[in-house]
Amino acid sequence: MFELAWPWIFLLLPLPWVLRWLLPAADSGDAALKVSFLGELESLAGRRAAVALPAWRQQLPYLVVWLLLLFAAARPQWLGEPLPLPTSGRDLLLAVDVSGSMDYPDMQWQGDEVSRLELVKHLLGDFILERRGDRVGLILFGSKAYLQAPLTFDRQTVRTWLDEAVIGIAGGNTAIGDAIGLAVKRLRERPAESRVLVLITDGANNGGEIEPLLAARLAAREGIKIHTIGIGADAEAGGVLQRFGFNTGAELDEPTLRAIAEQTGGEYFRARSSNELEAIGATLDQLEPVAQQPTQARVADALYVWPLSAALLISLMLVANNLWHAALPRLFRRRKQP
Structure with missing residues (x-):
């Protein structure tokens, strides 16, 4: 269907x-000679003077150019x-820990030992792309907690x-409460059933x-469901650091993460390996979508x-025509010179 977006x-x-x-008429500065006996001069010269076109015909090309420019501007x-847009989905925020401990290489990915953050990037990245119909942030x-990407359909x-x-981009400590508080601020204006x-x-x-x-209680009051994931291998997993006596899983506060999930109606998951983290993503995919107001969109091709x-082409032709008529008398004068 044809349409003008700005017909005004x-x-x-x-x-x-x-x-x-x-505006006042332009003055070229050249003297003008008006001859009342033009017919006699034509007979003496043996030729007739060029007959000027009517004013409306002279202005017609410029009128066409103006109309074309207005049509393009409209x-x-x-x-x-x-085309229907997704009519179901969630407003899903992902809060990822980037503190120094996430750099521990105690996880496995395709046979190689990788850091916890690298594993999250591999598996959570695919999880993000599969959230068709969801706004993801x-x-x-x-x-500190920072909003890296607002809620968007651009997964x-x-x-x-x-x-x-990167590790340490937000500092070396772990501010779980601030992350939940920032999520509450961003999700509180969204439909209550879709805040995750x-x-x-x-x-x-x-x-x-x-x-x-305390942040979890605020989230529960706003109807925000929080799913918590504790990541890190157990001490007996035998990672690189565990071989030197470091228990990299000892810092994980599972009771607090479990309490956060319970207060908000979510679930707590423990990810000790890539298989467990992948299974957690599959479980989260089973969240029931929330019906939103159906919308439609049309693909618009600009014309x-x-x-x-066309306006540019006609303008170039007018310029070329004016230049030709301006140069023609000079050409004749050069030919008449001895």
Whole structure:
């Protein structure tokens, strides 16, 4: 279906004539000679003078150019058939811990030992791309919590921001309460049934200004469901650091994470390996979608380039014609010189 997005542009149609009427006539500065006996001069010269075109015919090409420019400015477009947008989905925020402990290489990915954050990037990235119909956002937290990506349907960009996250970008501590508080601020204006936060951490809260359980109560009051994921291998898993006597899983505060999930109606998951983390993603995929107001969209193909190109072509032809007529008398004068 053809449509003009800005048809009110045609109100500018009389603008050139209004300006001509308001502004004073231009003075070329050349003397003008008016001859009352033009017919006698023509007979003596043996030829007739060129007959001037009527004023309306002289202005016609410029009128066409002006109409084409207005038509292009009105944004002509061809609208396709209405396509339904997703009518169900969630507002899903992901809060990922990027504190120093997430750099521990105690996880396995395709036979190689990788850090906890690298494993989260591999598996959570695919989880993000599969959230068709959901608005997905990303919070990175360490000593402070920062909104890295607001809620958006552009899942690929959210995954890119996750892939570019680095250890320590938000500080070396773990502010779980601040991350939940920031999520509450971003989700509280969304429909109550669709507010979901997935929080991933490997430690206990040792930073920030809000206690995790207090932030969880605020989230529960706003109807935000929080799913918590504790990541990190057990001491007996035999990772690189465990071989030297370090228990990298000892810092994980499972009771607090479990209490956060219970207070908000979510679930707590323990991810000790890539298989467990992948299974957690599959479980989260089973969340029931919430019906939202159905909407439709039409694909619009812009057509302004055609009238704009026609106006440019006619303008170039007018310029070429004026240059030719201006150069023609000079050419004849050069030929008559001895």
